[in-house]
Amino acid sequence: MTAVPLWEVFVRPRRGLSHQHVGSLHAPDATMALRNARDLYTRREEGVSIWVVPAASITASSPEERDAFFDPAADKIYRHPTFYEVPEGAEHI
Amino acid sequence: MYGNDIPEQPGTAGLLDEVAAAERDLAGRDHDASADPTAYFDAVIAADGKIEPRDEMPEAYRKGLIRQIAQHAHSEIIGMQPEGNWISRAPSLKRKAILLAKVQDEAGHGLYLYAAAETLGIDRAELYRLLLAGKQKYSSIFNYPTLTWADVGAVGWLVDGAAIVNQVPLCRCSYGPYARAMIRICKEESFHQRQGYEILYTLATGTPEQKAMAQDAVDRWWYPSLAMFGPPDTDSTHSAQSMAWKIKRFSNDDLRQKFVDMTVQQAGVLGLVLPDPGLSWNEERGHWDYTQPDYDELFTVIKGDGPCNRERMAHRQAAWDDGAWVREAAMAYAEKKKVTT
Numbered sequence: 455m456t457a458v459p460l461w462e463v464f465v466r467p468r469r470g471l472s473h474q475h476v477g478s479l480h481a482p483d484a485t486m487a488l489r490n491a492r493d494l495y496t497r498r499e500e501g502v503s504i505w506v507v508p509a510a511s512i513t514a515s516s517p518e519e520r521d522a523f524f525d526p527a528a529d530k531i532y533r534h535p536t537f538y539e540v541p542e543g544a545e546h547i
Numbered sequence: 548m549y550g551n552d553i554p555e556q557p558g559t560a561g562l563l564d565e566v567a568a569a570e571r572d573l574a575g576r577d578h579d580a581s582a583d584p585t586a587y588f589d590a591v592i593a594a595d596g597k598i599e600p601r602d603e604m605p606e607a608y609r610k611g612l613i614r615q616i617a618q619h620a621h622s623e624i625i626g627m628q629p630e631g632n633w634i635s636r637a638p639s640l641k642r643k644a645i646l647l648a649k650v651q652d653e654a655g656h657g658l659y660l661y662a663a664a665e666t667l668g669i670d671r672a673e674l675y676r677l678l679l680a681g682k683q684k685y686s687s688i689f690n691y692p693t694l695t696w697a698d699v700g701a702v703g704w705l706v707d708g709a710a711i712v713n714q715v716p717l718c719r720c721s722y723g724p725y726a727r728a729m730i731r732i733c734k735e736e737s738f739h740q741r742q743g744y745e746i747l748y749t750l751a752t753g754t755p756e757q758k759a760m761a762q763d764a765v766d767r768w769w770y771p772s773l774a775m776f777g778p779p780d781t782d783s784t785h786s787a788q789s790m791a792w793k794i795k796r797f798s799n800d801d802l803r804q805k806f807v808d809m810t811v812q813q814a815g816v817l818g819l820v821l822p823d824p825g826l827s828w829n830e831e832r833g834h835w836d837y838t839q840p841d842y843d844e845l846f847t848v849i850k851g852d853g854p855c856n857r858e859r860m861a862h863r864q865a866a867w868d869d870g871a872w873v874r875e876a877a878m879a880y881a882e883k884k885k886v887t888t
Contacts, residue, residue: 457672458878460665477728478662480671482874483881494655497648498735517601 460509461487463494465501473505481506562715566733569718573597573726592793597723600666608792612722613667614683615794620660621678621685625859627653629693630702638696642746646699649739656732663724679864687845688775690853697750697757697764703743705765705772705810711736712806713776716796725794744813751817758818765814766822774840776803782842807837 458480464473476495481487487506496504515523531537540547588604591597598604627650634650637643661671677683688706693699714736717729750761777783777799789795797805807826814821825838847853 457670458874477659478665479658482877483884486877486881493651494658497652497655514601517599518603 461506463491464505466503616664623657625685659728663728666724687848697760700746701764701768707739709772709775721793770840774845
């Protein structure tokens with residue numbers, strides 16, 4: 455028997471929030487994946503919208519290269535507002 | 548709530564707070580130590596951080612987790628059988644709907660856990676195969692029969708109660724996907740425990756026959772529930788390394804004591820007696836003294852000679868075999884659609 459594909463499940467908990475990864479499941483196709491996701495991850499009204507994505511379609515950054523990969527941001531603390539000195543007396547900034 | 552006004556159970560609320568705290572902690576942590584993979588693993592563990600699926604990890608950590616998570620998943624799936632036994636004979640439509648929802652939750656818990664195990668690089672189909680081949684275990688408790696309706700109450704109160712005490716610390720386990728699955732599971736388990744307590748309370752305050760039925764169920768489930776925490780610390784083979792890697796947080800005996808301390812008071816509210824003449828409050832220790840379960844019996848059941856081992860495995864095998872045509876048809880349909888679109 456062919457292996458049943460793996461799907462990653464994303465749920466929007468309520469309007470105004472973005473979809474969040476909640477787990478994975480196996481299903482033969484997208485329709486079944488959606489139905490299984492509903493039964494598995496929203497039995498207690500945990501969501502108003504579900505995405506299912508074939509796990510094989512996800513491209514992920516590699517944990518081994520995380521230092522080199524994320525390094526460019528490490529020395530740019532001037533991207534944060536707390537880097538700047540605000541003179542005494544300046545308001546609403 | 549499901550209508551009846553049942554007394555509040557001390558202890559459970561505190562445990563749920565711990566689940567919520569573990570969930571908040573997950574959001575607040577990230578420890579990035581160094582480029583050396585082994586040092587990275589050790590630093591994350593030392594700092595109480597989480598190991599995530601593709602991180603470098605010692606082979607023994609990976610294998611140990613697969614063993615533990617798979618055993619846990621199998622327990623949820625096999626655990627559907629003793630309670631499923633009563634779905635068609637539940638005493639009312641309300642109880643039937645609740646029991647259906649509970650057994651469906653157990654299936655869900657099994658699936659969350661299989662998914663967590665798969666992130667460690669093992670296929671779910673392979674885990675099914677290992678269970679059916681007898682190479683992986685499930686909790687010994689599910690090899691006991693549910694003889695009366697009161698057993699459904701006792702399973703919810705005692706078995707799920709013991710499971711919660713065991714599982715709440717796992718919400719802080721060092722492996723991220725397992726910790727996240729456990730948070731979901733623990734939140735859902737507390738409904739299971741309360742519905743069981745409500746069933747027993749209803750029986751215990753009913754006719755003398757109903758009360759006797761409730762007492763009989765508690766008499767039979769008490770010691771097997773205590774045995775769920777595993778062998779005494781002196782005989783536990785996996786504990787020390789598991790504690791060092793922060794997979795396990797408390798010893799078997801500590802958790803068993805915690806369960807006894809919570810349960811004695813709850814039994815009092817039910818007006819039922821725990822079948823242990825040795826049960827007495829120890830002022831000095833600040834804990835209840837109790838009689839240990841029969842660990843020889845525990846090992847007999849684990850080795851396959853409990854009252855229902857063969858029945859449980861035969862049922863699981865039949866369910867797997869009988870479902871083969873559905874799995875094949877669904878895959879064939881998916882393939883056909885792929886070709887035509």
